[in-house]
Amino acid sequence: MDESLPSLGRVLFTAEEIRARVHALAATIADDYAARPPLLVGVLKGSVVFLSDLMRALALPLTCDFIAISSYGAVSARSGVVRFLKDLDAPIEGRDVLIVEDIIDTGLTLRYIVRNLLERRPASLEICTLLNRPPRRLAELPLRYVGFDLPDVFVVGYGLDYHEHYRNLPYIAILEDQAVMASLR
Ligand code: IMP
Numbered sequence: 001m002d003e004s005l006p007s008l009g010r011v012l013f014t015a016e017e018i019r020a021r022v023h024a025l026a027a028t029i030a031d032d033y034a035a036r037p038p039l040l041v042g043v044l045k046g047s048v049v050f051l052s053d054l055m056r057a058l059a060l061p062l063t064c065d066f067i068a069i070s071s072y073g074a075v076s077a078r079s080g081v082v083r084f085l086k087d088l089d090a091p092i093e094g095r096d097v098l099i100v101e102d103i104i105d106t107g108l109t110l111r112y113i114v115r116n117l118l119e120r121r122p123a124s125l126e127i128c129t130l131l132n133r134p135p136r137r138l139a140e141l142p143l144r145y146v147g148f149d150l151p152d153v154f155v156v157g158y159g160l161d162y163h164e165h166y167r168n169l170p171y172i173a174i175l176e177d178q179a180v181m182a183s184l185r
């Protein structure tokens with residue numbers, strides 16, 4: 001184990017709490033999209049665990065695709081300038097697109113993604129995020145589906161990482177060393 005890896009603090013959402021919330025979200029989404037099969041767009045890598053549970057809880061026809069984006073350091077992250085490392089496999093014109101995210105923090109990354117995808121003329125575009133941390137929001141976004149609101153703490157697990165670690169935890173925990181939050185600013 002990497003010695004510099006900060007240890008985990010308390011568990012914020014247990015596996016069972018997450019499971020229940022994901023199923024409740026899926027029920028609402030299934031109602032909303034009953035007449036129009038959605039295209040779920042997962043934002044790599046953080047959303048993969050959430051997306052894989054959500055899609056299996058969705059009892060309706062759907063397809064999925066993925067994008068991967070990268071922001072260049074703190075300065076460009078703040079300006080919201082990001083780069084597509086992987087684009088969608090197929091056009092989305094006329095599709096009912098549902099973006100699936102792990103966490104919305106400043107909202108800058110997602111604002112860039114939303115603007116980019118809207119140019120491709122989908123029939124509709126909505127956002128589903130597992131976690132929402134409003135205190136640090138810089139770009140207002142209409143969040144159609146939210147799993148949990150978060151206080152101003154850095155979390156890992158259930159897909160969320162600290163330098164690529166901890167994504168595989170079945171629960172969401174606070175990092176004990178919250179100095180990492182300062183580096184996000
Ligand atoms: P923002 O909304 O553009 O500020 O960036 C959101 C992205 O930052 C997410 O997709 C995560 O990859 C990352 N992120 C923000 N907060 C956390 C956290 O608490 N834990 C792990 N990753 C985070």
Ligand code: MG
Pocket residue numbers: 046161
């Ligand atoms: Mg990340």
